[in-house]
Amino acid sequence: MAPIRLTVVVPAYNEAEVLPLFHARLVGVLDGMALDARVIYVDDGSRDGTWLVLNRLMGQDPRIGTLRLSRNFGKEAALTAGLDAVTDEADAIVIIDADLQDPPELIPDLLTRWRDGYDVVYATREHREGESWFKRATAHLFYRLMARMAAFNVPHDTGDFRLMSARAVAALRQLRERQRFMKGLFGWIGYPHTAVMYQRSPRQAGRTKWNYWRLFNLAVEGITSFSILPLRLATAVGVATSVCAFSYGAGVFIKAVLWGDPVKGYPSLMVVVLVLGGLQLLALGVVGEYLGRVYAEVKQRPIYLIETACQVPMMPPLHSTARADAPPSVAVASLPTKDPR
Structure with a gap:
């Protein structure tokens, strides 16, 4: 043989x-x-x-x-x-x-x-x-x-x-x-x-x-190459945040209209703005990772x-x-x- x-x-x-x-x-x-x-x-x-x-x-x-x-x-x-x-x-x-x-x-x-x-x-x-x-x-x-x-x-x-x-x-x-x-x-x-x-x-x-930096990049490469779960998680977080924001806004509106309770708390408002801004940047970063890979692929x-x-x-x-x-x-x-x- x-x-x-x-x-x-x-x-x-x-x-x-x-x-x-x-x-x-x-x-x-x-x-x-x-x-x-x-x-x-x-x-x-x-x-x-x-x-x-x-x-x-x-x-x-x-x-x-x-x-x-x-x-x-x-x-x-x-x-x-x-x-x-x-x-x-x-x-x-x-x-x-x-x-x-x-x-x-x-x-x-x-x-x-x-x-x-x-x-x-x-x-x-x-x-x-x-x-x-x-x-x-x-x-x-x-x-x-x-x-x-x-x-x-x-x-x-x-x-x-x-x-x-x-x-x-x-x-x-x-x-x-x-x-x-x-x-x-x-x-x-x-x-x-x-x-x-x-x-x-x-x-x-x-x-x-x-x-460790190269290993981290390799891990990101692996995840974004074989799964769109990060994109779906970003969408889920966005939906959940929108629901919470809508519910909070509705509560503030009802209190102001029915009971004349003005919106209070500048610090709490800043916290909400910063949290929402951070989530938006995180979602943009996730989308950017996938978009960067598309950019690299289309150049052939x-x-x-x-x-x-x-x-x-x-x-x-x-x-x-x-x-x-x-x-x-x-x-x-x-x-x-x-x-x-």
Whole structure:
């Protein structure tokens, strides 16, 4: 029987310090299985020598292909670029980060569940080592909030680390929105799925790229990309406020007309005005978030641009800077002697 054709997609941003450690562990896992394996690294506009490290690794291992994006487009775009570069011959595709918080040693377990007939096998964290209680608590809250707001399954405590079948990746490639929340897109496509539990380790080297502000923006991206509940909540609050305001106004009018009781209390009037003003600004902010995403989508800009592709198929013109009349062949770029960045 022919060996399984497995492709591993690894996005990397400023991971020069940890990449040699990661690749050594990944190769140890892949060499221990009967696989026809390939690894696609995506350099998301790194500025720390990541591209040079990837070039050295590629010179040592012919199974490696690399993409270098023209700038830092973000992890979601880098993942998309890597998945777009997977050839149609691949039977299964693994997505994993390079920081070694997700262990490559879990890949055999993911493959086992894939052989059982699942199209998506995601790795769910039982424990998150090396993270503050605040980050764990907010992540816990976010995943459960998304699960309630989305119209499909969004697994709790699950990141991008997963294995997907070829047909699942083909379905994912059809989703070309510019504002991307990959965890939601993974759930949206459906297909039979299951979880493999694991203990998440602390980062082995380098520094995390995800501060609280970026995590907050990612959470807003996820909620607004897959639910209109915030808009409905804003409408409900507006209706409730209008009913209360009408009832209060009717009461004041009746008291003034029937009993001649004048309206009293400048402070109470100011409180009402400020509360209503705050609610209006909140509703405008919610609408603005959705409108901003519509604005980004209608411009139809590419999700990413590729500066260099080595030992991977060139992307279609929509997703790369390749000439529109260039054949979709394998492009092998010359390896630079130094990183111009």
